[in-house]
Amino acid sequence: MQETLVDWFIKNQRDLPWRQNYTPYQIWISEVMLQQTQMERGIIYFKRWLLAFPDIQSLAQADESRVLKLWEGLGYYSRARNLHRCARILVEEFQGRIPDDITILQRLPGIGPYTAGAIASIAYNRDAPVVDGNVGRVFARLFNIDRKLNDPACKKELWRLAADLLPPGRARVFNQGLMEFGALICTPKNPRCDNCSLMGFCVAHKLGLTAQLPVPNKGPSTISIEMATGVLCHQGRFFIQQRKNRDVWGGLWEFPGGEREKNEQPAETVVREFMEETGLVVKVDQKITTVTHHYTRYRVTLHGYTCTLADRQNISTPILNAAQDCGWVCLQALDEYAFPAGHRQLIEFIKKMQ
Known part of the structure; x- marks a missing residue:
């Protein structure tokens, strides 16, 4: 089975920018960037990232604000902050070199078992297994694993299979082959069984269970949140504040606002949040729009309003109750x-209103 998969990968692999020379830095960035990101979008961001930060040293020397700006639109901003932190550690403690040992790799910020295995095997061709969603789905069908893949015991079994099947000295092509096969052939919906090189090894296909596997994971239920934010303009300038680093969008900028309280109109939320967060008294003028966006398990409905100062106030020293800068x-x-995505959408609407 291993040789069949490797042969398939060599003949059918996609032409991806980080596969040109397999530098550890590019493999690391691509693996982190492609988590929770579609391939086409990831390639665009990857190329843009390399223009700004072509190596570990340039990333380590960059300001966090620039790193977050390059990441804007990908979400899960802790990934970007961890890349930045990790680059500085690599420069300070590893002479700018990414380790090839999975144990050492997992001590670095943002690098877990999968990313460590991917870096070690793909960049350095070390005999390290990898298990991601694609690999788990391929294994579930090949070996008729009828359990939820996020079950701890099942996860352990998947990693054992990945290690047992790994052909020594061929981790780079084998691991990429597994992931590529899951992305292109053994897909979540409508798998291309008629074009499957591994059909003869697939227990699910023999039993007619391909469509039933893998067993769907039960994810966390979606939580809906209604929020309102105010775009305050004074003398042609807009008030923005930078979220504290410990927040979910730590380091990003935003227009003040917050979650709508019970029996409160969105416009009233804006007035209250401005007072609580900045000490500024504002008057809501008009509705900009309502946008919807998602992050982790939350579905956010965001109402945006234009605002003006209610009266003469000292705007030079706003209170920073909910921010680190403004x-x-x-x-x-x-x-x-x-x-954040919702606030970026509001900015585009504001531009059209000008």
Whole structure:
């Protein structure tokens, strides 16, 4: 089975930018970037990232704000912050070299078993197994694993299979072959069994169970949140604040706002949140739009409003109850800052209103 898979991969692998020379830095960045990101989108961001940060040293020397700006739109911003932290550790403690040992790799920020295995096997061709969603699905069908793949015992079995099947000295092509096969042939829906090189090894196919496997994981239920935010403009400049680092969007910029309380109108939320977060008294002028976006398990409905100062106030020293920094910037300059998806959508609407 291993030789069949390797032969398939060599003949059918996609032409991806990080496969040109398998540098450890590019493998690391691509693996982290492609988590929770579709391939086509990931390639665009990967190429843009390399133009800004071509190596570990340039990433380590960058300001976090620039790192977050390059990551804007990918979500899960802890990935970007961990890449930045990790690059600085690699420069300070490893002379700018990414280790090839999975135990050492997993001590670094943001690198778990999968990413460590991917770096070791793909960049260095070390005999390290990998298990991601694609690999788990391929194994579930090949070996008729009729348990939820996120079950701890099942996860352990999948990693054991990945290690047992790994052909010594061929980890780079074998591991990539497994993941590529899951992405292109053994897909979640409508798998291409008629074009499957591993059909003769597939127990699920022999039993007619391909469509039933893998057993669906029960993910966390979606939580809906309704929020309102105010776009405050004064003398041609917009008020923005930078979230504290410990927050879910730590380091990103935003317009003040928050979750709507019970029996509260969204416009009232804006007035209250401005007072609580900044000490500024605002008057809501008009509705910009309502946008919907998702992060982790949350579905956010965000109401956006334009605002003005209610009266003469000292705007030079706003209170920072919910932020680490703030500023007044012109409309064009907003593009220089990294915003959460919902706030970025509001900015695009504001541009159309001008």
